[in-house]
Structures are given as C-alpha cells and as structure tokens.
Amino acid sequence: KYFKKDAFLRLNPNIKQDKFLGASQFSDAITDDSRLVMRVLDEAIHDGAHAINYLKAESLITNEQGLVVGATLKDTASKDKDQTYKVHAKVVVSATGAWADTLRMQAREQTEQSFNKQIRPSRGSHLVVSQERLPTSQAYTFLHPADKRAVFVFPWENRTVLGTTDLDHPPLNDEEVGITNEEVDYLLDATNSLFNETDLNRKDIISTWAGVRPLIADSGNGKRVSPSKEKRDHSVWLDNNLVTVSGGKLTTFRLIALDVLKKCQKVLALDDSATQNQAINGDQVFRKVAPIHPKFATLPSDLQQRLQGFYGRKLDTLLELAHEEDLAYVPDSNTIWAEIRFAACFEQVIHLDDLLLRRTRVGLILPHGAMTPLISTRIKQICQQELGWNEQKWQQEVARYSELWQRYYHLPAA
Structure with a gap:
C-alpha cells in the first residue's frame, strides 16, 4: 500500500520531511533465529537425531577410493583438549555456513592454493538501542544516504535494532566477530538521517552483534561485485560422499533441507517421499x-x-x-x-x-x-x-x- 507524504507523516511524525515524497507499506515476518534453531533441533531429536554441543568437525575420514566415510570430531568443552572421536557414516553433510569451503577442500584433496573457493564471507552488524530513545511500532527500510544500500530500523524484544551492514570479512578463523567503529558510525548516520531530532550517539547503544553470511560468490562474469549485490541463493555440492550446503536464508530452510536430501539420494537409497516438497500450512511446519x-x-x-x-x-x-x-x-x-x-x-x-x-x-x-x-x-x-x-x-x-x-x-x- 502506498502512502502519500501527508498521510504517512500523520502516522509517522518523527520522520524527516526533507525531500520526502511518500512510502510503501508491506507485510513481513520477524523471528528469533536462536529459538528457531533450538526448535528445529528439538523436533529432530524427537525424531531420533542426536545433537551434541561443542563438538567440532576437525577432519574427514576417507577410504582407499577417496570417498568420505566419516569425520573426526573433537570435544572442545572437555578438560582433555585432545579428546577426539571417529564417527563413520555413508554420507556426511557439512552445513557449516561461511566455513563450508574448509571441509570441501579436504574431500576433494586439494590445497588452499589450488581450491576454487565458493564462499564469500560477508559481515553484517547491528546496534541495539532502547525504545525510549528511538520508539518504533513498526519496521522501516530505507536507503543509506552514503551508498544507497537498504538499511533497517525495527522493533525487537522491547528494543529498537539498527542494521545491517554488508562487508567482506576475510580471513575467517574460529573466533567470534564484532562490529567495527566504521560500522557503528555508518548505522548511526543512516538512522539519524531518517528520524527527526533523534541524534543517536554511542552513549545510546545498549549492545551490538555481528555475524558472517555465507554468500555464494558469483564468478560467472569475472567481475567482483559488492557483497550486497551477491545473490542470496543457497548451493549444494556433492564431493566424494561429502554433501556441502551453504548460502540461503532462514525463510527457505525447509527447501534447503530438501535440496540436501536430493544430493544424499545419490549416495543413499532414499525413498522419493523424503525429497518431495508437500504443500503444508504454518501450523504443520512444527508440531502444534x-x-x-x-x-x-x-x-x-x-x-x-x-x-x-x-x-x-x-x-x-x-x-x-x-x-x-x-x-x-x-x-x-x-x-x-x-x-x-x-x-x-x-x-x-x-x-x-x-x-x-x-x-x-x-x-x-x-x-x-x-x-x-x-x-x-x-x-x-x-x-x-x-x-x-x-x-x-x-x-x-x-x-x-x-x-x-x-x-x-x-x-x-x-
């Protein structure tokens, strides 16, 4: 639905009027990704899966033919830092996000110099401020005045969140990632450009968080585009019985899983029903x-x-x-x-x-x-x-x- 300037400003009086013409309203969804992950894990465990926390996949196990037949796992929470386990399987699925290239390289027995990396790690960072400092009853998306990227301001968990950035994040290691000073300024500048008399500054920030997106690099035309212009599609690869999945978004996690099963079908004798996308409503995604x-x-x-x-x-x-x-x-x-x-x-x-x-x-x-x-x-x-x-x-x-x-x-x- 399109709102002309006067109608929109009656509902959103704190939006700056300079050069403002109007706005479009659309419906979207919001989630807590941590709770979504825990809910999916719980459903899986209920169906017979085992989920083990702080167990790191250190390396792959291969047979004489070079096929992946398992993985060596390290218990990173144990006092014994050398405690490892060898787990054997007919197929190994690596859903390791921005770190997916590491195990793929092992499965294909290539060195880092010869391996054609598919993942382009991109950092996205956010700021959290109080609702009192920036009251919002709905989400706003607008273009940053500096680079015309889409930026969001939205209510979440009794707070207001400003985000996100989109920057290349090499090199990857096992450490967490955090926001940079440049990103803090970038998000504050964007928000202050949209809202009247807000003048948010660093003293208003309650917390920050950052994550690394596993973008699939588009090398088709030979030109490197900005991270924001990379496709958000997921990809699935099969390398000597290692199935790797990366990319994509939370909203398509069921379809991503089905595509993974289709790749597994080439190794396992799976019934076709395991890979069919049956039409379901929201209540059937999880057991109500x-x-x-x-x-x-x-x-x-x-x-x-x-x-x-x-x-x-x-x-x-x-x-x-x-x-x-x-x-x-x-x-x-x-x-x-x-x-x-x-x-x-x-x-x-x-x-x-x-x-x-x-x-x-x-x-x-x-x-x-x-x-x-x-x-x-x-x-x-x-x-x-x-x-x-x-x-x-x-x-x-x-x-x-x-x-x-x-x-x-x-x-x-x-």
Missing part, C-alpha cells in the same frame, strides 16, 4: 501442541503465544520446571525467568554466553549484558540450581562472559 499444564492458563495471551512458538512440545516441561516466581518477566524484557531456567536445565548450556546470548537474548537487550547486580544475582541462583555451578565456577564464567561481551557485543575500542 496444546499445553495442558495448569500454569499455562494463568499467563497473558501474548506470552502464551510466544512460549508456544519458542518451545513447542517442551512447553509443559518448561512450566513444570518453573518456580512460582519464574513466571514473572526479567525486568525490562519480554523474557520470563522460566525461559532462563529451562535453557540451563535442558538446552546443553556449557558457558554463560550460551545461556544469555544463544538460548535467551537478555545479554543483548539488557545493559551490561544483563550483568547488573539485581539481574545477575538471580541468574547466578538459577545456574547454581540447574547447572551445579559453585562460586568458583560462577566467577570463572562471569569473567569469561564479561570479556567476550565487551569485545564482541558492545562498542569496539576507539
């Missing part, structure tokens, strides 16, 4: 489960919907585990304490950053990564009860988390 626990009826409707989406068949387990006070919200967030307790108990939490950044999002939406005295005292209590952490272990995890958060989830050093 009606909670029966009496606590569920006491929750407000919006929280009921959130918890059903986030936890599915495990919602009754979450409610059974919850202490009475756990049904309250973590202050200034959309997360209830029961979600933190459930993640600590059931979701393979090894470190504090698993709990606060990759199971729940309180480390991104609360000041100081949720390590303020009131919040951290309650988190400590939950970790001691559900993870068995003593005082020494808690202090070790707080030190580790604080260093990581300052380095990768806050502002970079000036």
